[in-house]
Amino acid sequence: MSDSVLVLHTGGTIGMVDTGDGQAPVAGALGPFLDWIVENSRGELPPIAFTELDELIDSANATPESWCTIARILYERRADHHGFVVLHGTDTMAYTSSALSFLLPNFGKPVIVTGSQIPISRTRSDGRQNLIGALQVAARPDVGEVTLLFGEVLLRGNRATKIDASGLDAFDSPRFPPLAEIGIDIVVKHALARSPEGEPGLTAGRLGHVAAVRLFPGFSASILTNLCRPPLQGLVLEAYGAGNGPSHDKEFLAAIEAATSQGIVVVVVTQCVRGSVQPGAYVTGSALMHAGAVPGFDMTCEAALTKLAVLLGQGLDPATVAATMQRDIAGELTVHREADPSRT
Incomplete structure (x- = not known):
């Protein structure tokens, strides 16, 4: 296993570009931005491997099959990377982060779901901050579960919910404390983090109706x-x-x-x-x-x-x-x- 982080781009605002019909995710558009950010981090970010879904989606078009596809990719490449970042649209991000926590029992490695409200190609994008935070958490050894990072908080993936349609602090976990605060330092609340209780598994198959x-x-x-x-x-x-x-x-x-x-x-x-x-x-x-x-x-x-x-x-x-x-x-x-x- 290398110390690299796999970045899986599924679609969403973070990688969108302007088209004749409005903003949409376009294959190949996000990769160069990620490479530039990592290469210019002066070693503060881990090396990355980048991959995209065969068909990028706006998260409003996500389905249970999408959850299973993401889970299979992460599981199949679990042994190859230290951690994983899933770039996803905000509309259904809380559903996907929740689903992954159940589809990947005892995964035992960081899986951080994140995205942005403004495309990363824009000057004032929140995507750069969220991506950097997600990469740094994915490189750590102490948060080995599915989480959602947005703004200044790292939330348990199955406790998160979207609370703001346009604000940059769009997610919260009102019924459970954040697992970490993303400020000048990343402060993890180790007492809240979960440890695997068995062998890693994959339950991605046909889901119930x-x-x-x-x-x-x-x-x-x-x-x-x-x-x-x-x-x-x-x-x-x-x-x-x-x-x-x-x-x-x-x-x-x-x-x-x-x-x-x-x-x-x-x-x-x-x-x-x-x-x-x-x-x-x-x-x-x-x-x-x-x-x-x-x-x-x-x-x-x-x-x-x-x-x-x-x-x-x-x-x-x-x-x-x-x-x-x-x-x-x-x-x-x-x-x-x-x-x-x-x-x-």
Whole structure:
């Protein structure tokens, strides 16, 4: 293994150039900028190997197949490099960083997902700072997990969410502290960093069919009924507050019960920026659990959705998936007490 860092360009704003129809990622356009930055770093940056997806994508066009393709490339080249940087568009970056944490269990090497709000070819681009920070973290020995770096923070990949459509500090992790602060120095919070608990693996295959839906006052049970049809296997329900829903709406609860009885795994997360689902705290939350849903505790919607897709893609039975959704497997959730097995 060399001390090099593999930079995988998937697309996104960081490598976009102006075209007749607007900005778009163009193959071969980003590489020269990266080479120039590394060559002129006076040894402050590690040597890099650069590769691009066969077809670069705006991250709004990313799919679960994109996640699997990225995971396979990283896994296949794991032994060749010290660390990995994935350049990605911001729109779905939190989904990809979450997915990679589940698709690459116990990877044991730094995987930093980053990008920019302004193309790196522009004078005032934030891409240069984010890239440099990502390369420096990827060269370190102490952050061997999937992370997302943007602005002045390094976040656990499956705890990150996009909070700003145009600001340069576009990502945050409201329910879990940053793993490192990117300031004059890179200060890693070693007590928060995860270590591998087994051999590195790759679970990138066919992923399960999942969806997410957000509750709102007046939510119609027919929405759930229509959504919970084949081939759907899993549903993330973004509920109110501590995991609450309309407990007086019998048709709504019946729709959840019908879905879970058909083997669809329904996971409840909170709409709130901070906090956690608290099973049993309120009658309105208990009603969802009695209908067969399971708590996602403090998982983000992005983490819950991608974790559910990965687990279902492994061919596990619904009860096993429901139970595993309530357990921490990659640092994605905090369980303050044992989940009640009867709810699975």
